[in-house]
Amino acid sequence: MSEAVMEPGGTAGVVNDFARDKQVFGVPWGKAMMWIFLLSDTFIFSCFLVSYMMVRISTTDPWPNPSEVFGLTAFGYDVPLLLIAIMTFVLITSSGTMALAVNMGYRKNRKATFWLMVATAALGATFVSMQAFEWTKLIMEGVRPWQNPFGAAQFGSSFFMITGFHGMHVTAGVIYLLIVANRVRNGFYERCGSNYEIVEIAGLYWHFVDLVWVFIFAFFYLW
Amino acid sequence: MGYVAIADRDHDIEHHDPQTFITKYIWSQDHKVIAIQYGATAIFVGLIALGLSAMMRLQLGFPDTFSFITPENYYQFITMHGMIMVIYLLTALFLGGFGNYLIPLMVGSRDMVFPYMNMLSYWVYLLSVIILIASFFVPGGATGAGWTLYPPQAIMQGTPGTEWGIVLMLASLAVFIVAFTMGGLNYVTTVLQARCRGMTLMRMPLSVWGIFMATVLGLLAFPALLVSAIMMLLDKGIHTSFFMPAISSMGADPGYTGGSPILFQHLFWFFGHPEVYIVALPAFGIVSDLLSTHARKNIFGYRMMVWAIIAIGGLSFVVWAHHMYVSGMNPYFGFFFATTTLIIAVPTALKVYNWVLTLWEGNIHLRVPMLFAIGFIFTFIHGGLTGLFLGNVTIDLPLSDTYFVVAHFHMVMGVSPILVVFGAIYHWWPKITGKMYHETLGRWHFWMTFLGTYAIYLPMHYLGFAGVPRRYFAMGNTDFLPDSAQDLNAAITISALFVAATQILFFINMIWSLTKGPKADGNPWQATSLEWQTPDTPPKHGNWGHDLPECYRWAYDYSVPGYADDFIPQNVPASVAPVGRDHGGAH
DSSP states (O other): OGGGOOOOOHHHHHHHHHHHSSOSSSSOHHHHHHHHHHHHHHHHHHHHHHHHHHHHHHOSSOOOOHHHHTOEEETTEEETTHHHHHHHHHHHHHHHHHHHHHHHHHTTOHHHHHHHHHHHHHHHHHHHHHHHHHHHHHHHTTOOSSOOTTSOHHHHHHHHHHHHHHHHHHHHHHHHHHHHHHHHHTTHHHHHTOTTHHHHHHHHHHHHHHHHHHHHIIIIIIO | OOOOOOSSOSSSOOOOOOOSHIIIIISOOOHHHHHHHHHHHHHHHHHHHHHHHHHHHHHHHSTTSOTTOOHHHHHHHHHHHHHIIIIIIIIIIIIIIIIHHHHHHHHTOSSOSOHHHHHHHHHHHHHHHHHHHHTTSSTTOSOOSOTTOOTTGGGSTTSTTTTTHHHHHHHHHHHHHHHHHHHHHHHHHHHHHOOOTTOOGGGSOHHHHHHHHHHHHHHHHHHHHHHHHHHHHHHHHHOOOSSOOSOOBTTBOOOOOSOOHHHHHHHHHHHHHHHHHHHHHHHHHHHHHHHHHHTTSOOTTHHHHHHHHHHHHHHGGGOGGGGOTTTTOOHHHHHHHHHHHHHHHHHHHHHHHHHHHHHTTOOOOOOHHHHHHHHHHHHHHHHHHHHHHHHSHHHHHHHTTBHHHHHHHHIIIIIHHHHHHHHHHHHHHHHHHSBOOOHHHHHHHHHHHHHHHHHHHHHHHHHHHHTOBTTOSOOOSOTTSOTHHHHHHHHHHHHHHHHHHHHHHHHHHHHHHHHHOOBOOSSTTOOOSGGGGOSSSSOOTTSSTTSOOOOOSOTTOBSOTTOSSSBOOTTSOTTTSOOOSOOSOOO
16 A cells, blocks of 8 residues: 555654654664663653752752862872762773774674673772772761761762762673673673674663763762 | 563564463563553552542541541551552553553564563562552551652651651652563563554554553653652661751751752652653553444544643643642742643643544444443543642642542542543453453443442532541531531542442452353454454464564554445455555555
8 A cells, every 4th residue: 555655744754754664763672672761760860960959959058169078189289079080081981991892792803892891890890999989088087978077968968879879870880791791702692693782782871871970970079 | 681582573483382380370471461460469459548548438437436547547548548549559550451461462562572571570569569568567557648758747756657667668669660660661662663564653552652651751750759769768767858957856856957848849749740641641542442442433533642642741741840839839830830731731632522522423332341431531521620720820729738639639540540440451351361241240330430439529529619628537626617518528438438349340240250251252342453353362472373463554444434344453454455544654
């Protein structure tokens, strides 16, 4: 019957193009599902960040100055946000190695894919370790989720909650990457013929976690 | 994450039929079995919530009569009744139950795209139900904060269940959201990516559209509930002050400072209003299919119906603060949210007109599912119109927190979706079980439920106008209320107990059908959509035998002129039967 159908143009044409084919998006199921999950996860982090902004506005005590609280003394100088700058650099570098791993995966270079994924996971683990260091430092200085010596109690609450939730995402990502990397190494994906899409799907998650960090960095540390 | 596609291979079918009882019925990855597990669990907790409402009605109708209902119990009953009905019954039943059963069958797929995750979804949902039920038995009992769980009172001393009840409630919600996300990702991806050949989006039955859009709303709205649950758990557990202002409790200072209770309300209703449509949109979709099938007529304005579902879904994210007119937020917000709320009435009214126009000059068969579908139109119009009252700030202010609100939301998202649930169960029962039910018993069930619910909720509007506040354990000697308000309350209680008791008819019918019911034909309603065209009834694992179906037309080719039968299934080629109105386009 297709020969008799007039093709609509304009908006109707766009709608028809999306509605028509068997698959709305020309990607594997797993990738489509990961995109939808990340959209949902975006709403979780947005809710966290908006809530943080609102308690920051509503609290009656003064908000601590982040560049002082998060400063480090290096070589006798007080450098604001030093650790956070390094952490951010590490995490963004890990996105680079992840992108290379995806590329190597599609080239069927198993060895390079494996090592690049391990590097990505190692950088992620480094990030989490530095976060643990930062938490320890702040806890030693008397910052608690329910109070802190610098000002509004909500500073500590929001900090531990949001970086903690993000840190859990990074930790989960490290485990996920290591599982996939191991399967790349032992040839699991060769056998089931999935063409290493899973490396890209894991990469989507990893880039998302990095992107979220950029927003946390901007809204929490720079504001 | 195992990444093995099983559902889309036309010729090398690699799914393995489960062999043992355990893999077939318990740890099953078959969407139909998971759907029945979801449905049975949801109906089970729904019965608990029904029992709780009967206890509340006993107290309201006959105060000072029942010594076993204390004020603390009453608040616990209210809270658990609301939470169970909205989330653990309706959301789980429409999406986990009907969504799981209908999506793969209606779009012509063998299963959900990730069956293992689908199975996990059910078991995690069961875990959330167990946590919820456990909260009745912990020290202090279940939480009595009201289903909205507003802080500060939800975690302050004096509210029932602040010891453990509120913690288990919030934990259960978080676990439920994990379960829903695993299922929801499956439903959305299956609809988008795994339809059979020729099944364009604009050929899908409206049931699938409604469930699909509701799932999208859930994936975007539940995050707000998850975040508020985490923050309240922190407020309760380690004394952060996200939601808790500096406050004095029983003369002592609990140590909170500077939090924002209104923030919780914003987060809660950013979830809570889309939640209304998570429950309503599947009902809209299913009722469209019931009306069309049993009126032997194509749904009126299919394309508009789809766009209305999408528009309602989008708008539902920008109306949330109409639940908060009296919360003390900025009054200008009220102006904005009243406007968006009234705009949402446009696509909703469009759907109601289209349902009525579908019936117009149809060949109406008043079978049990059709009765429930028509009953839905009545109760939904009723609840929708009172929504217009409450959407306006100036009318809402005096009516807020009265029984008018209780009547409104029970009509629009209690009774209406439940009527559709019953209609849908009766409609798909022959496909799910392969047995017919008892028609006369079903009709009795409908009429007693339908008229009974009117006897409950219609008088509540008058109580609300009279100023009877909701959530009160007893009114005592309240001067502004006439004595007749109490008489009305007693009458409502009798109706409520009557309606609750008549639900036994439904279960008798189902048991009768399973044991003595006549065998059902594969397509007893002569319907067009794909789930009725399966080679086996009930459908076997893999749904379609060796070959996937192919779709040639929309789902509403009823009474097409010039064709002998009054229905043409979606998998009948155009060369065999004329194509009615088809908006779907070629594949």
